[in-house]
Amino acid sequence: MECRPLAFLIGLPFALLALVLSVVGAVIWFIGSLLSCLCPCCICCTGVANLAVSLVKLPMKIIQCFVDMIPC
Template sequence: MGDCRPLGFLIGLPFAFVSLILSLVGAVVWTIGSVLTCLCPCCICCAGIANLAVSLVKLPIKIIQWFIDLIPC
């Protein structure tokens, strides 16, 4: 079965739910940052905000993988 760690998945679900909400906020911020970067390409801070938002969008997957890796089989 290799990498079977269902307990880590179940323990990580509440934290993944919270990070899912954060990722939705990140998606909104990314959209706004992308529009601002297209309108005014000289604003380098908008690109940084968009990159931060992309990392927020990826957060639920990272948290679930982190919890699964912490729990031994």
């Protein structure tokens, strides 16, 4: 990966917003995991937990997207 500081700086506000969403995703994942352990018949909790995991990964995806879009 090449060093592109301008892309990092442009993507930083979006990544900070995504960081807030990832914290929300972590809370949702914890609640969904807890519910799926308490009641394994709740298959929808697994889908919610998977969605929450994708929210947790969102900040790195956004920064990577901006770094890839901006040329040297």
